[in-house]
Amino acid sequence: MVTSQRRWTRPRRFSTQALQRKALDPDKMMKMLPPKPEPPSNDDCCMSGCEFCVWDLYDEDMREYQKHAVEAREAFEAQGRPMPDELRPEKLRDSIDPSMRAFLDNEREMAIRIQQEEQENNDD
Numbered sequence: 001m002v003t004s005q006r007r008w009t010r011p012r013r014f015s016t017q018a019l020q021r022k023a024l025d026p027d028k029m030m031k032m033l034p035p036k037p038e039p040p041s042n043d044d045c046c047m048s049g050c051e052f053c054v055w056d057l058y059d060e061d062m063r064e065y066q067k068h069a070v071e072a073r074e075a076f077e078a079q080g081r082p083m084p085d086e087l088r089p090e091k092l093r094d095s096i097d098p099s100m101r102a103f104l105d106n107e108r109e110m111a112i113r114i115q116q117e118e119q120e121n122n123d124d
Contacts, residue, residue, distance in 0.1 A: 026075035030084060033072055037061040039096055055096075059104045062094045 040054040073087040085091065094101070 026072055026079060026081065029068075029072040029075055033068060034065070036086070036091075037065055039094065055100065055104060056107065058096075059094075059108070066092050 037058055039058050044054045069087055069092050073083055076083045076087065096104070
């Protein structure tokens, strides 16, 4: 049960096609880049192993944000323009406790293995 009064919400989704159309203009890419996702507070997670845990959602959003931020950074570099501070590699790291990061990585790897096994079983 979530005991916090604050409700964790996901940031708006990127439109990969829109980013690709604007790939030549880093300024437009920066305008389309939403704020860096904030990790949920400890009170937002009930620690009961929910299928769609707030930490999983944050991890997914953070990876997507990092992917598009790197694309924007590469556009600035390709044009030889100064890079905005928020695109520097040290700013793109998530701010999760290392033990939670290891847990999330392990959960994601297990989910990938399960999907692969299910696909192999369906192919037989």
